[in-house]
Amino acid sequence: MKNKIQPKVTLVGAGPGDPDLLTLKGVKALAEAKVVLYDALANEAIMNHAPKSAIRIFVGKRKGRHSYSQDQINQLIVDNALTYGNVVRLKGGDPFIFGRGSEEIEFVESFGIPTFVVPGISSAIAVPANQGISLTKRGISESFWVITGTTSERNLSADIALAAKSSATVVILMGMSKLAQIVSLFQKESKGETPIAIIQNGTLSSEKFGIGTINSIQEVVAENKLSNPAIIVIGEAVRERNKLKGFYKEFASNKVCARE
Structure with missing residues (x-):
């Protein structure tokens, strides 16, 4: 019998750029991820902390170039959590400092999905x-x-x-x-x-x-x-x-x- 999917979303702050400034708690969260939705990180070496088997989805924004709208990102987080279980939403800096992290958490929680936040170094x-x-x-x-x-x-x-x-x-x-x-x-x-x-x-x-x-x-x-x-x-x-x-x-x- 297949294990029932247990959706979970962890919002992780990736820090200012230097991969050594990612917190230990952030490293642990990435190591357990089934899916990582990540921003246009200053250093993508941070993604090496995720398992090789983890699905990686780039949802970053740069000036004049948005791969997804915020509404689409919100829905992607929920869809992947319901499908695969453990989702890490990886955001540069601290997710609550101009990172729209609170909007994402509110949307996910409206579906009854447990959420966790790992602060990042701003x-x-x-x-x-x-x-x-x-x-x-x-x-x-x-x-x-x-x-x-x-x-x-x-x-x-x-x-x-x-x-x-x-x-x-x-x-x-x-x-x-x-x-x-x-x-x-x-x-x-x-x-x-x-x-x-x-x-x-x-x-x-x-x-x-x-x-x-x-x-x-x-x-x-x-x-x-x-x-x-x-x-x-x-x-x-x-x-x-x-x-x-x-x-x-x-x-x-x-x-x-x-x-x-």
Whole structure:
């Protein structure tokens, strides 16, 4: 007699890119998967933790190229769980940080399928840390904002204008296409000399880094050919970057560019 299929869905955060930053719990979940539905991961070596027999379904999204709509992904998760049992939905970073993970969980649970979540290391925190940028520091920054640069309507998030008024460190994901608008918002708040860093392909061997001020960063981007996928970090915490200490006494309006 065949064993009855016991559907189960585990949402796993793959981390910021470096495969070594996948959590142990994520590794264990992948090792038990019958089906893996995975995003456009920064490093597909993470998929090696799944059994060779596991069905692999790419459902990733890149700018201007979506293999599946979100509704189709939701249905694929459910269909595969009911057919094969143990499904892992693998998402970059942390699935609940601009990853639509909560939408997927809600849809799956509406079918009575048990769900589990394995948090991932968010690129919003790990990528700056990898470059020696601490988002909070006593006496420098008491808080930080993590904001999507581009909303679902393809507009600049209104929260960035609010963040520009604060003294907090501001981390912007998916914001490179809106960089000129972001710069303008901070300049309107008289923050042209505020330090800003842009980190492309964070935690990967192909990582590129540019640092400057609000006034100079667009030139830095052009000189270093920085583009998506990249994270933007704005605030005095950038000036305190460990790798700059003892090397630059004056930040002022001078720009610093590096490829590291």
